[in-house]
Amino acid sequence: GVKRRHAAIKASNVDTLQGQFSGYGATGTIIARTLDRLAIKQPLQDWENETIEQVVNAFVDEKFPTVLALNKIDHPDADKNVSKIARLVPPERIVLCSAISEVFLRRLVKQEYIRYIPGSEFVDSREDLLELGEDPDAAGSGLKEMDEKLKTRIENLKDMVLYRFGSTGVNQVLTRASELLGLVAVFPVRNIGTFGSGEAGTGAERAAVFRDCVLVKKGSTVGDVYRKVMGDAPLAFVETVGGIRVSEEDEVGPGKNDILSFKVGRG
Numbered sequence: 001g002v003k004r005r006h007a008a009i010k011a012s013n014v015d016t017l018q019g020q021f022s023g024y025g026a027t028g029t030i031i032a033r034t035l036d037r038l039a040i041k042q043p044l045q046d047w048e049n050e051t052i053e054q055v056v057n058a059f060v061d062e063k064f065p066t067v068l069a070l071n072k073i074d075h076p077d078a079d080k081n082v083s084k085i086a087r088l089v090p091p092e093r094i095v096l097c098s099a100i101s102e103v104f105l106r107r108l109v110k111q112e113y114i115r116y117i118p119g120s121e122f123v124d125s126r127e128d129l130l131e132l133g134e135d136p137d138a139a140g141s142g143l144k145e146m147d148e149k150l151k152t153r154i155e156n157l158k159d160m161v162l163y164r165f166g167s168t169g170v171n172q173v174l175t176r177a178s179e180l181l182g183l184v185a186v187f188p189v190r191n192i193g194t195f196g197s198g199e200a201g202t203g204a205e206r207a208a209v210f211r212d213c214v215l216v217k218k219g220s221t222v223g224d225v226y227r228k229v230m231g232d233a234p235l236a237f238v239e240t241v242g243g244i245r246v247s248e249e250d251e252v253g254p255g256k257n258d259i260l261s262f263k264v265g266r267g
Helices: 002-008 013-020 028-038 049-063 078-086 099-110 126-131 148-165 170-180 203-207 222-230
Strands: 068-070 094-096 183-188 214-217 235-240 244-246 259-264
Touching (some): 002 013, 068 078, 094 170, 183 222, 214 222
Parallel strands (some): 183 259
Antiparallel strands (some): 183 214
């Protein structure tokens, strides 16, 4: 029925598919991108079932981009389950993670037992700081002693998750999702020298490095980010890494103007 009607009214492939996928919020732009991805030029009435299946799958990927967070990688049977899924899903759509490990580490940071940056593979305890020649009791970095049970839990977590997979994977899920959506992560900071959110030199600031993150579309400018963060407040100037001033018209991107310090006021 759809093929006959398509041929009878001499509709374009985009128009017919937009009608068929209208319940999923399809737009002409999304349909066009879907067909471009598959490089399909033949008229819809000539499509085989295999082509239709390819179009449906490509539309789902275009309209509903998905990242699979394979959680609980710290479990003994994780490898077997990951292997099953990996055979069916492209590797760029998969992120291995252990949410409970991330929660545990962040709780220990809050309780001042460890130093840990979310997304990294490194965990420093009081003993580690002593081995590195740092003062574990210094202002802003004082860490508590851990009992043997807690030390064992952390060592097991390092072996089973951090050293094996490179991180808990939680931050990587968010990063992969933003990449898939074509978004750029921009970090507004108060102090461009320390990347902190407070005044220079304070312990509180060191704990709040890269505290804030804003996701913007590719092609966005410094001015777009400023208005998203600061609204209509007057802008004096903007600095990026190294204290370099940038223009509102400069584009942001991964590694390019993605760390910004906004100075409010009349320039």
